[in-house]
Amino acid sequence: MVNLVRAELRKLLSLPTAWVGLVLGTLVAPVIVLLNAPYTRRAIADGTLTDLSDLGLRDLGIGLIGPMVLGVIVVSSEYTSTARDAPGARQLTATLIAVPHRLRLLGAKTTALVLVVAAQAAVTTAATLALTQLLHGAHAPLPAPARIAAAILYWTLTALLAYAITLITRNGIVPLTLLIINSSVVSVSYLLTKVTDLASYLPDIVGAQMFIRGTDFPVEVPPMTAGLVMTAWIVALLAVGAVLFQRRDA
Amino acid sequence: MNTARAELRKLLTLPSLRRTALLTWAATVLLTYAYASAESHGEPLGDDAALAPLGYTQAGFLVLGVLAATSEYQEGDQIRTTVLAMPRRLPLQVAKALALAALTLPVAAATAATSTLPADGATWTPAATAYLTLTTVLAAAVATVVRSAVPAAILLLGLYFVAGPLLRAGSTASAAYLPDTAALDPSHGAVATIAWTLAALTLAALTFRYRDA
Numbered sequence: 001m002v003n004l005v006r007a008e009l010r011k012l013l014s015l016p017t018a019w020v021g022l023v024l025g026t027l028v029a030p031v032i033v034l035l036n037a038p039y040t041r042r043a044i045a046d047g048t049l050t051d052l053s054d055l056g057l058r059d060l061g062i063g064l065i066g067p068m069v070l071g072v073i074v075v076s077s078e079y080t081s082t083a084r085d086a087p088g089a090r091q092l093t094a095t096l097i098a099v100p101h102r103l104r105l106l107g108a109k110t111t112a113l114v115l116v117v118a119a120q121a122a123v124t125t126a127a128t129l130a131l132t133q134l135l136h137g138a139h140a141p142l143p144a145p146a147r148i149a150a151a152i153l154y155w156t157l158t159a160l161l162a163y164a165i166t167l168i169t170r171n172g173i174v175p176l177t178l179l180i181i182n183s184s185v186v187s188v189s190y191l192l193t194k195v196t197d198l199a200s201y202l203p204d205i206v207g208a209q210m211f212i213r214g215t216d217f218p219v220e221v222p223p224m225t226a227g228l229v230m231t232a233w234i235v236a237l238l239a240v241g242a243v244l245f246q247r248r249d250a
Numbered sequence: 251m252n253t254a255r256a257e258l259r260k261l262l263t264l265p266s267l268r269r270t271a272l273l274t275w276a277a278t279v280l281l282t283y284a285y286a287s288a289e290s291h292g293e294p295l296g297d298d299a300a301l302a303p304l305g306y307t308q309a310g311f312l313v314l315g316v317l318a319a320t321s322e323y324q325e326g327d328q329i330r331t332t333v334l335a336m337p338r339r340l341p342l343q344v345a346k347a348l349a350l351a352a353l354t355l356p357v358a359a360a361t362a363a364t365s366t367l368p369a370d371g372a373t374w375t376p377a378a379t380a381y382l383t384l385t386t387v388l389a390a391a392v393a394t395v396v397r398s399a400v401p402a403a404i405l406l407l408g409l410y411f412v413a414g415p416l417l418r419a420g421s422t423a424s425a426a427y428l429p430d431t432a433a434l435d436p437s438h439g440a441v442a443t444i445a446w447t448l449a450a451l452t453l454a455a456l457t458f459r460y461r462d463a
Contacts, residue, residue, distance in 0.1 A: 017401050024408070035420060065412055069404055076400055081325035088325060172400040173313055177407060181309050184411040188306060191281070194288045 004099060004108035005115075008074075011091075012112055017073050025066010026120055029059050030127040037135045044139050053213050055140040056132030060151055061183065061208070063124055067117045067155050068179045071162030074113050076172030092250050102246045106167075110238075113163055114156055121155035143211070150210035150223060160234045161203055167241030193218050203233040253336055257349035266317050271357045274310025278303050278364045286368060298434065300371025304378055305433045307361060311354065311382045312406045315389025318350050320399040329463050343394075343455045350390050351383055358382035377436040384447045388429065391450035395457050 012018050033056065044052070078092040099105040125148055132140055158179075165175035182188050182204055192199035200206060200219035207230035209221045221229065261267060281303035289299060322329040336342045362378035365371075389406050396402040414430045425431045429446035431439025 017404065020401070020404065028412070032416065062412065062416070065408055073400065080398075080400070173317070173403050176400065176403050177309050177313055180404075180407040180411050181306055184306075184415055188281070191284050191288075194291075195284045 001108065004104065005111045008108045008112035009115065012074050012116060015073055015077055018070055021066045021069030021073065022120055025063045025069070026124045028065070029063035029124050030131050032062055033059050033128055033131045033135070040136060044136065052140045053143070055136060056129045057143055057147065057151055057211055060125060060128055064155065064158050064183050065180060066120060067159035068162045068176065068183065070117055071113060071159035072166045072172045072175050074109060075163060075166040079170050096250055103242065106242055106245055110163070113159055117156050117159040118152060121152040125151050147211040150227065153227065154207050154210055157207060157230055157234050160238065164234060164237035164241045167245055201229055203230050206230050253342060253345040254349050257345050258352060261318055261349055261353050264317070264321055267314060270310055270314045270317060274307050275357070275361050275364065277310065278307045278361050281306055282365050282368055300366045300369035300374055301378060301434050303365040304362065304382065308382060308385055308433055309407060309411065311358065311386045312389040312410060313403060314354065315350065315386040316393040316399055316402045316406065319390040319393035320397065320402060323397045333463050339459045340455055343458050347387055347390070347451060351387055354383045354386040355379070374436060377440070381432050381436060381443055384443050388447040388450045391454035394454040
């Protein structure tokens with residue numbers, strides 16, 4: 001199993017697109033904190049920004065494009081054609097010859113993805129919070145360790161969400177479009193919460209409540225429950241993806 | 251003329267384009283309904299309800315352009331056959347852009363009408379149709395340079411849905427120079443959309459002309 005995980009890690013880290021996701025996802029949030037620093041300072045001085053407990057953590061959301069790209073690419077790269085002169089030649093064929101046991105393969109892939117994304121989340125969370133402390137330290141206390149851990153968990157679960165959807169669609173475009181639109185400033189899920197309260201339990205909305213204390217959620221879910229609901233979504237989608245991966249012709 | 255017709259037929263026979271167009275339209279219906287019902291509850295969602303759904307579903311048009319352009323480079327490398335049949339690359343590139351625009355126009359019109367008409371924004375329908383068509387052509391031009399569907403989609407969606415809103419929030423002055431401002435504010439960003447589309451088309455034509463297929 002260790003060898004499998006190592007192989008999957010090497011495959012993932014040798015994809016140029018994966019590095020786009022790694023670099024983008026790691027840098028966007030700290031850069032935003034840096035760029036927004038003058039506005040944030042002014043807002044704090046004017047008293048327009050009163051709730052400071054989310055400062056820093058809230059900026060992490062914008063970097064989620066990184067884990068999304070990683071989660072999608074780890075599956076979709078197996079399905080893209082590898083040779084110009086051999087249509088239908090895909091990396092997955094070679095992968096399955098090397099590891100015929102599909103669930104073991106999936107386990108290794110999932111582990112590799114979780115390792116990479118958790119490391120990325122830890123680095124970017126640390127950088128973002130350190131910058132926030134440096135810039136606005138006098139006004140914003142460092143969030144509790146549990147909230148920081150929850151933010152890292154949220155990143156990892158988001159990558160797994162992208163990964164599970166790609167396992168089902170076997171195509172990178174659909175999950176990417178869905179997830180990136182949903183990570184924009186006003187997400188579609190957030191719009192849906194205005195229509196029905198049920199939308200508060202969509203994975204991205206409920207998951208954010210694990211570490212964001214803001215009050216603009218229509219249904220307040222305690223952090224622990226929020227984490228469990230999001231995990232339930234991921235487990236359900238991963239289960240569907242795993243069954244399809246095992247049963248469908250590669 | 252024959253080239254344009256051939257390109258149009260190639261696009262019409264791509265199942266992925268049909269699916270994308272259908273999903274985009276369905277998503278627009280859903281979002282228009284969401285905006286309308288939020289408004290009837292007395293808590294409007296902020297942006298202009300006539301155009302706001304299109305701000306999201308323009309992603310479908312970006313994907314449409316990406317898929318149309320990269321279909322030539324996917325397995326089997328259809329582009330080699332294409333340039334064998336039509337060796338003069340610049341006219342080929344023009345025909346491709348025209349065929350895609352012709353294919354997109356009815357989809358864009360239907361989607362724009364779906365969003366604008368229920369919100370009493372009929373005056374915006376032509377502008378929104380033109381914007382969505384130009385966006386598709388721009389996406390296809392970018393994808394012609396990138397030549398691979400997933401990276402092109404990441405690039406475009408990242409620019410339109412992550413970088414664009416951030417830049418506009420950071421400095422309102424930049425709005426007039428971004429290609430996607432016109433989605434929500436046609437009177438403000440139309441020039442930028444046209445300029446970016448022409449620039450992307452020129453870049454695509456030049457790379458297509460001078461790079462090995």
